[in-house]
Amino acid sequence: MSNIIRADIYRIVRGKGLYITLAVFLAIILLPVVSGTSMNSGISYSAVEAFDSMEGAGGFMVAVIEVDSESMEIPEPPDLSDFFQPPTGAEAPFRVLMDSHNILYFLLPLIVFVGSADFSSGAAKNTLSHGVSRAKYYGAKLILSCVFCALLLLAYAVLSILAATVFNGFGGTFDGAYVLDVVKIFLPQLWLCLAGACVVNFFVFLFRQRDGAVSGLFIAFMLVPGVAIFALSYINDWFRSLFDYELTMNIGRMVEIGGMSAGDTAKALLVGAGYIALAVAGGFAVFKKAEIK
């Protein structure tokens, strides 16, 4: 299995795709740090929760302006200038990690390089016809996807601190308590991002071609939470509870893990476990008997 992973790494670092993805990834980290804006793609925790609380540390902002229908006077909009202040190094991870579901979108091209490229080029045939069991093959791709996922999330946190410190100063004390606060958010987010990686991998092995995997992912991580659940929640507020079972929303929610009840935290982590179990088992079940073109 380790040989398959090593061979994949050898191949991926020789392609342009990895570097393009990482360059965009870096821009996504730097832009909010420098400008104070969020780089939300699709619906996310920060988008939904900011609507309710308006107290968040940053991210997507929704301002509701009520017009007095009799006088037709438009009130002054609330002062949001503080909200759009670029974060300091100390604030950066808490603000950036609110949107760390973005990892899943960057994971897509990487996992496509890892898995889909084998199927779209037909190169998977060379491996599987050489006596590599499907379980080993699937396992190797899954592990590499998860490693990429972990590295991206780590880079997301660490680079945001570094970049914000360089541009805006650290603005706080870097001590054990600070690190612990970041780790408390990072670890559950990592768990949920790994669940996302498993889902991406599932789509890769389900469709075994790039376009299918991309479409599956678009539906799972953007269309379902961003359109379907969001739209349905306007019809009936009950549908909002579906966000509890949605990965991208739960990833963002972990930023406030300190204020969450133990039950809510456990529920979110269990949702991640459910995704992992279903995606891994489903992907392997599909792949086990699949025809390799």
Added chain:
Amino acid sequence: MTVLKTQNLTKRYGGKAAVDNVSLTVEKGDIYGLIGQNGAGKTTLMRLVASLARPDSGDIELFGQTSPAGLNAARARMGCVVEIPALYPNLTAEQNLEVYRIQRGIPDKGVVRQSLELVSLTDTGKKKFKNFSLGMKQRLGLALAVLNSPDFLMLDEPINGLDPTGIIEMRDLMKKLNEQGITLLVSSHILAELAQISTKYAIIHEGRLVKNITQEQLREECKRALSVTVDDASKAAVVLETALNIRNYKQISANELRVYEYLDNPAEVTFRLNQGGVRVASLHEVGDSLEDYYTKIIGGQRDAASNEGFGRGTEEMK
């Protein structure tokens, strides 16, 4: 020693059998030619052996292994190119082979160079696989197949896309690999090429193995001869031996002989037989090329199929 043995191997797609009860045996040292039209089932058979598709029924034995784990271990001793060689389009020839050297855990980095030298692809430099011609892709596919020094090579239409020089090189290469002890299973619909290298043949038609034949048997079946139809074959045999000193002949029936000599002088044979009191009803040259033989076999199959169809129709009418 048996390298590959399939027993009643069957694979269906949408109710139609792509491979239908195929049983064949490839022995060590063979160059086994799989002959068949496009869509006959040759590639599907190879895909089953390579574990790229799963059989609906039947068994595969590879290097004596039949269990799934055993078969996977045995497949590590095999090299194969099934369908069009498929490698990473954005990597060079050398990088592609390096990927598989790492993946197969081959410690010797030199095997990449050796494999490329074997197929004359050492000078492709930074040219990416996606820019290769079909012939170059075929050769790189073969280089990959031999990367791990396999004992058994399975090549699907290896001369497709090759120019005449490439065909000769590929043929010589296959012979050379066989001389080094590698057993080959080669499919092709270009029979003339297979005829020049194969030691055994299997003819596949509509998913069924319709003929299994060795090179010697094929030579015997296809041997050029004078087919002589006479009133008394035994008497004719005596005349041939005494008057023409012919020893190389075969009595086919009471009225027919095959004479493998005097092919350049059939008139002399007719004259001597008449002189010896044997009435010659007909005398003509017979013998097939592999193409003729294949057409005869497949034609027979078609006839059988149509007769079968007619029979069924008759049954239904009754």
